[in-house]
Amino acid sequence: MSDAPNPSVAALRARFGAAVQRSAVVSGATIVWLARDRAHEVLAWLRDAPGERYDYLVDVTAVEYRDRERPLEVVYQLRSLARNVQLRVKIELPKDAALEVDSVVDLWNGANWLERETYDMFGVRFRGHPDLRRLLMWETYSEGYPLRKDFPLRGRFSRSEQVRRALGADLSAHYSMEELSIAEAYDSLPAEVRERLAAGREGGKS
Amino acid sequence: MAEKRVLELALATPGVDAAGNATRVPLVAAASDANGPEMRTDHMLINIGPQHPATHGVLRLVVELDGEVVVRVIPHIGYLHSGFEKLGEYRHYNQIIPLTDRTDYLSAPANNVAFALAAEQLMGIEITERCKVLRVIACELSRIISHLVWAGTTAIDIGAFTVFLWMFQERERVYNLIEEWTGARLTTTLTRVGGLMADVPDGWTGRLREWCRKFPKTLDEVDRMLLRNGIWLGRTQDVGVMSAAEAIDYSLSGPMLRASGVAFDVRKDHPYLGYETYDFEVPVGEHGDVYDRYLVRMEEMRQSVRILLQALDRLPDGPINASDPRVILPPKQRLMSDMESMIHHFKQVMEGVPAPVGEVYLPVENPKGELGTYLVSDGSAKPVRWRIRPPSFLNIAALPKMAEGHLLSDLIAINASVDIVMGEIDR
Numbered sequence: 348m349s350d351a352p353n354p355s356v357a358a359l360r361a362r363f364g365a366a367v368q369r370s371a372v373v374s375g376a377t378i379v380w381l382a383r384d385r386a387h388e389v390l391a392w393l394r395d396a397p398g399e400r401y402d403y404l405v406d407v408t409a410v411e412y413r414d415r416e417r418p419l420e421v422v423y424q425l426r427s428l429a430r431n432v433q434l435r436v437k438i439e440l441p442k443d444a445a446l447e448v449d450s451v452v453d454l455w456n457g458a459n460w461l462e463r464e465t466y467d468m469f470g471v472r473f474r475g476h477p478d479l480r481r482l483l484m485w486e487t488y489s490e491g492y493p494l495r496k497d498f499p500l501r502g503r504f505s506r507s508e509q510v511r512r513a514l515g516a517d518l519s520a521h522y523s524m525e526e527l528s529i530a531e532a533y534d535s536l537p538a539e540v541r542e543r544l545a546a547g548r549e550g551g552k553s
Numbered sequence: 554m555a556e557k558r559v560l561e562l563a564l565a566t567p568g569v570d571a572a573g574n575a576t577r578v579p580l581v582a583a584a585s586d587a588n589g590p591e592m593r594t595d596h597m598l599i600n601i602g603p604q605h606p607a608t609h610g611v612l613r614l615v616v617e618l619d620g621e622v623v624v625r626v627i628p629h630i631g632y633l634h635s636g637f638e639k640l641g642e643y644r645h646y647n648q649i650i651p652l653t654d655r656t657d658y659l660s661a662p663a664n665n666v667a668f669a670l671a672a673e674q675l676m677g678i679e680i681t682e683r684c685k686v687l688r689v690i691a692c693e694l695s696r697i698i699s700h701l702v703w704a705g706t707t708a709i710d711i712g713a714f715t716v717f718l719w720m721f722q723e724r725e726r727v728y729n730l731i732e733e734w735t736g737a738r739l740t741t742t743l744t745r746v747g748g749l750m751a752d753v754p755d756g757w758t759g760r761l762r763e764w765c766r767k768f769p770k771t772l773d774e775v776d777r778m779l780l781r782n783g784i785w786l787g788r789t790q791d792v793g794v795m796s797a798a799e800a801i802d803y804s805l806s807g808p809m810l811r812a813s814g815v816a817f818d819v820r821k822d823h824p825y826l827g828y829e830t831y832d833f834e835v836p837v838g839e840h841g842d843v844y845d846r847y848l849v850r851m852e853e854m855r856q857s858v859r860i861l862l863q864a865l866d867r868l869p870d871g872p873i874n875a876s877d878p879r880v881i882l883p884p885k886q887r888l889m890s891d892m893e894s895m896i897h898h899f900k901q902v903m904e905g906v907p908a909p910v911g912e913v914y915l916p917v918e919n920p921k922g923e924l925g926t927y928l929v930s931d932g933s934a935k936p937v938r939w940r941i942r943p944p945s946f947l948n949i950a951a952l953p954k955m956a957e958g959h960l961l962s963d964l965i966a967i968n969a970s971v972d973i974v975m976g977e978i979d980r
Contacts (some may be wrong), residue, residue, distance in 0.1 A: 454953075
């Protein structure tokens with residue numbers, strides 16, 4: 348374990364300048380913070396540039412700190428299989444603005460479910476994601492985003508409210524728009540459900 | 554809609570040609586005009602699971618079918634979601650270890666080791682030599698029991714029942730060994746931050762050595778059943794193919810990645826627990842199909858036996874716990890006779906062990922692929938974020954890519970070949 352930063356950091360600074368906000372070496376791993384608006388461009392370069400070749404996306408997740416002032420971070424773990432080097436890339440999302448970042452599914456297909464899970468658990472929207480639906484929670488889940496720090500450990504609703512909602516849920520809502528269109532069942536749905544699905548709105552039958 | 558696909562089916566009396574491939578005949582001609590548009594039927598939408606034996610847990614697949622051909626697969630997960638990562642933010646580091654048992658519950662000891670290693674790196678704790686070797690033994694036993702379940706259930710899905718019985722018999726023997734060591738069979742909670750919950754009992758290493766001697770015979774018997782079996786070849790070869798580039802693009806890991814020809818193994822490329830000092834090979838496939846995944850996993854079990862024997866040969870004497878009073882509880886004897894030890898014990902159990910501010914991502918080679926543990930600490934005794942990078946989550950995400958265009962029955966074989974465990978996917 349060495350404290351020398353990954354040489355990719357110097358290359359990134361030389362090429363992208365201010366888009367690289369800062370970098371650090373923590374427990375032997377190099378972390379780079381990128382400006383949100385140029386992150387996709389920088390990640391694409393990291394994947395394709397001959398000297399970098401970060402071809403393998405290990406993980407995408409987010410971190411919210413207990414300190415409410417600190418921005419939420421989207422974390423990418425990158426690896427170059429050819430060079431056997433790892434790099435951790437972070438994008439800070441201030442909480443007073445919309446939690447949005449460009450999707451990297453066009454760069455790595457493996458990001459598809461990882462970004463969906465991050466959206467599901469933290470409410471971070473990935474612009475340009477082909478299918479940004481909830482993944483672990485069901486599509487009409489309406490209690491918010493479970494891994495956010497303001498989400499109570501036992502959930503937002505009381506147990507009786509959860510049961511009431513589960514019993515009152517519309518079963519057709521457990522199929523996605525895509526599936527309903529395959530089955531040509533969309534048109535036979537009640538107007539209210541159709542409207543809600545079309546708007547992509549969350550929430551059980553109210 | 555998509556064009557007619559060429560379908561192939563193994564012959565009624567399956568055989569193997571000179572090159573060792575299953576003989577196949579085309580079932581439907583490639584040219585779509587031959588059948589004409591009037592042969593086209595409506596697509597059917599069927600729902601498989603979440604309660605279905607062939608989905609290996611509570612996985613739900615919504616499948617669009619054109620006749621018997623899978624046009625689209627839409628997997629739904631989350632039926633076993635328990636919020637482990639959220640729970641972890643409210644637990645001390647040692648209290649998280651029982652949660653790791655329940656992620657990939659088919660290889661609990663390996664998960665325990667993965668979490669303990671990450672927490673130790675975060676806290677800067679050096680573990681003892683004996684602990685390292687015992688953890689290697691735990692990891693490799695986990696790999697074997699997990700692959701045994703995989704081989705047994707996959708064979709059942711494809712129609713071979715005997716393999717299931719043989720594999721589960723061997724698994725039972727390993728579980729007996731694990732039970733002797735930890736007192737538990739499935740949820741072992743084997744490790745502690747800085748060490749292990751217990752040393753192996755007297756005579757245990759001899760019993761493990763005896764098992765290691767006999768076990769490869771079972772593998773050979775299974776190979777004799779399947780390796781050149783026409784039905785097995787017909788059901789597995791060229792099914793669910795992922796090329797090396799696709800496997801990397803979809804972030805596959807473990808046997809799934811290696812069956813596609815990418816020689817990446819965390820034990821070799823980012824060694825932990827001294828794996829670089831063990832002599833073992835990493836099997837790599839060539840075609841990335843279900844058959845190659847079978848070959849890779851069978852060989853991995855043989856290599857695990859090699860590692861186990863080397864670990865038994867070098868197992869040093871000495872303590873299993875680091876001599877670090879920050880994380881290791883005082884011995885029970887002193888606890889009962891010595892006031893300071895009692896206070897020490899009480900503080901550690903009630904307040905937990907604070908980790909310094911920082912973060913760690915530690916990958917380990919679990920049976921199902923790369924299990925990553927990402928821990929972020931703000932200096933308190935509970936992590937700010939405990940992220941599990943679950944290997945079978947990413948592997949099953951590629952299922953639509955692998956299964957679309959194949960027959961429905963191939964979907965079952967492909968799904969089995971991924972080796973998923975829903976506890977880990979849903980967490």
